[in-house]
Structure formats: structure tokens, C-alpha cells
Amino acid sequence: MSNNDMMEKEEIFSKVLRAGRRTYFFDVRSTKADDYYLTITESKKFTNDDGSFHYKKHKIYIYKEDFAEFKEILNEMTDFIVNERGDEVISERHQKDFKKEYDTVASENGELHQSTDSFTDIDFDDI
Numbered sequence: 001m002s003n004n005d006m007m008e009k010e011e012i013f014s015k016v017l018r019a020g021r022r023t024y025f026f027d028v029r030s031t032k033a034d035d036y037y038l039t040i041t042e043s044k045k046f047t048n049d050d051g052s053f054h055y056k057k058h059k060i061y062i063y064k065e066d067f068a069e070f071k072e073i074l075n076e077m078t079d080f081i082v083n084e085r086g087d088e089v090i091s092e093r094h095q096k097d098f099k100k101e102y103d104t105v106a107s108e109n110g111e112l113h114q115s116t117d118s119f120t121d122i123d124f125d126d127i
Contacts, residue, residue, distance in 0.1 A: 012027075012028040012029065012030060012036065013027070013028040014026065014027045014028070021044055021045045021046075022042055022043065022044050022045075023042075023043045023044075023045075024040060024041070024042055024043075025039075025040070025041040025043065026038065026039075026040055027039045027040075027041070035064065036064070037061060037062065037063045037064065038061070038062040038063075038067075039059055039060065039061050039062075040059070040060050040062070041057055041058070041059045042057065042058045042059075043055045043056070043057045044056050044057075
């Protein structure tokens with residue numbers, strides 16, 4: 001396989017979603033049998049003490065046989081959230097006097113927690 005073939009294999013179809021400190025990369029890749037599958041990579045920017053920064057990445061692979069169910073569940077979950085809470089972002093920062101009312105720790109995604117050892121801090125690699 002030539003270098004050129006490798007380049008084409010890598011860049012079949014890609015989209016990027018920038019979302020604050022997170023960037024999501026959607027990439028169509030090719031199997032050895034030349035079928036296609038999807039990878040979704042979350043890249044998150046962290047600032048070091050010296051002002052430089054580094055990125056942490058997590059990747060998931062989605063294969064054709066799972067597309068229908070994956071899309072169905074993703075739609076179900078996103079519809080549920082919008083139906084329950086609307087599509088406007090609810091953040092404790094937007095609520096008046098929230099510091100007086102709650103003695104809690106706010107995580108970076110805006111959720112309120114009674115303690116710092118919340119399950120939302122699990123790293124994807126630990127699962």
C-alpha cells in the first residue's frame with residue numbers, strides 16, 4: 001500500500017464540532033476489508049500551571065451494525081432532555097443568589113453536587 005493510499009484512508013470524511021474547551025471530531029474510517037465505520041473523538045483542552053496547555057482525548061468507535069440503534073438511543077436521549085428541560089441551558093450561574101442557597105460544589109459542566117466525589121468525574125478510560 002502506498003503512502004498516498006494511507007492518506008486517502010485517513011481522510012474519507014470528517015467533520016469538526018468546536019464546543020468551548022471541547023472539540024469533537026467525527027471521522028469516517030475504513031476497515032481492512034474496505035468497509036466504513038465511524039469514530040467520534042472528544043478532545044478537551046487543559047491549561048497547565050505554567051500557562052501552556054495539553055489535550056486529553058477519548059475515542060469511541062461505531063460500526064454499521066450498531067448505527068440504527070445508536071441513532072435511535074441518541075435521539076431518544078436528546079429528545080428526553082429537551083422535553084424535560086427545554087433547549088435553553090440551565091446553569092446555576094444564571095440563578096440569582098445561588099451561592100447563598102446551596103452549599104455545594106459546582107462541577108465544570110454546571111451541575112450542582114453535594115460533594116466533590118461525584119460519579120460524573122469518572123474518566124472514560126476508567127470505564
